[in-house]
Amino acid sequence: MxxxxxxxxxxxxxxxxxxxxxxxxAAADLEEDWTQCNSKNADIxxxxxxxxxxxxxxxxxxxxxxxxxxxxxYASKGDYDRAIDDYARAIYLNxxxxxxxxxxxxxxxxxxxxxxxxxxFAKAIExxxxxxxxxxxxxxxxxxxGDYDRAIxxxxxxxxxxxEHVWAxxxxxxxYAAKRDYDRAIxxxxxxxxxxxxxxxxxxDRGVAYASTQLYDRAIxxxxRAIELDASSAWAxxxxxxxxxxxxxxxxxxxxxxxxxxxxPDEAEFLDARGHMLEAVGRKRDAIVSFRQALxxxxxxxxxxxxxxxxxxxx
Numbered sequence: 001m002x003x004x005x006x007x008x009x010x011x012x013x014x015x016x017x018x019x020x021x022x023x024x025x026a027a028a029d030l031e032e033d034w035t036q037c038n039s040k041n042a043d044i045x046x047x048x049x050x051x052x053x054x055x056x057x058x059x060x061x062x063x064x065x066x067x068x069x070x071x072x073x074y075a076s077k078g079d080y081d082r083a084i085d086d087y088a089r090a091i092y093l094n095x096x097x098x099x100x101x102x103x104x105x106x107x108x109x110x111x112x113x114x115x116x117x118x119x120x121f122a123k124a125i126e127x128x129x130x131x132x133x134x135x136x137x138x139x140x141x142x143x144x145x146g147d148y149d150r151a152i153x154x155x156x157x158x159x160x161x162x163x164e165h166v167w168a169x170x171x172x173x174x175x176y177a178a179k180r181d182y183d184r185a186i187x188x189x190x191x192x193x194x195x196x197x198x199x200x201x202x203x204x205d206r207g208v209a210y211a212s213t214q215l216y217d218r219a220i221x222x223x224x225r226a227i228e229l230d231a232s233s234a235w236a237x238x239x240x241x242x243x244x245x246x247x248x249x250x251x252x253x254x255x256x257x258x259x260x261x262x263x264x265p266d267e268a269e270f271l272d273a274r275g276h277m278l279e280a281v282g283r284k285r286d287a288i289v290s291f292r293q294a295l296x297x298x299x300x301x302x303x304x305x306x307x308x309x310x311x312x313x314x315x
Contacts, residue, residue: 030052033049036048049069071083075110088100105118109140159172182212204236204239207221208239214246238267284311
């Protein structure tokens, strides 16, 4: 999942550049570049930040901010190498700013370079012990390594710094769920939903937790709400399909998984799920085909291997 690491700029300070009437147009242009450098559209942000970098004179800390912002734009496009390069330049220009360290740590996490990520998060926290995102992102890195206790500790520190940090509650809930502590997981997902009722993933995650405790009606309700919030959520459809199957509604489950596959046709887990649904409704030959398709995408998928064994079919 992409993390929201953006930090706004104090554009009012740019008014100092417009003291002289003859410089007002240049100041206005620069302010517009800063606005676009912060754009959620990555291509616009990259172009605007690059334009700022060409301006002279420009204070080192402002140039650092431009590199940091462009790095985030590259990261949002999945270009983590360029992002990391930009964060390194930002750090070189302003080594006391915690944000480039935090953001570079997040990029290293996405690349699976956890040792480097941890070093960056530690430095970000050293520079700014109240940086909630640094704790959150380090928690995410711990969770991706399966170290859920440390992840929970960092998410808790994040919440201690920012009591309304929706992502921290949701991701701590995921960590609790991974430890099969479903009561705490559901409590955290519920808090995330209370803070942001439009957060579709929190509904999906709580639905999974409910399903794991066999509360299928509640699970289905949460997956349905997630779909209402985000009709493109393939995982909401697939998970609702599993909940329907476990609730004894295999035909409805099959319809949900088919919908998930229209949204993500190459997802091996959805092909596997369809195999189980087809088997449940008595379409064994079709189930065998679906299990084989799943294994073609992911040969290690044991549930599909077991499905073929159960149906006495060769891979």
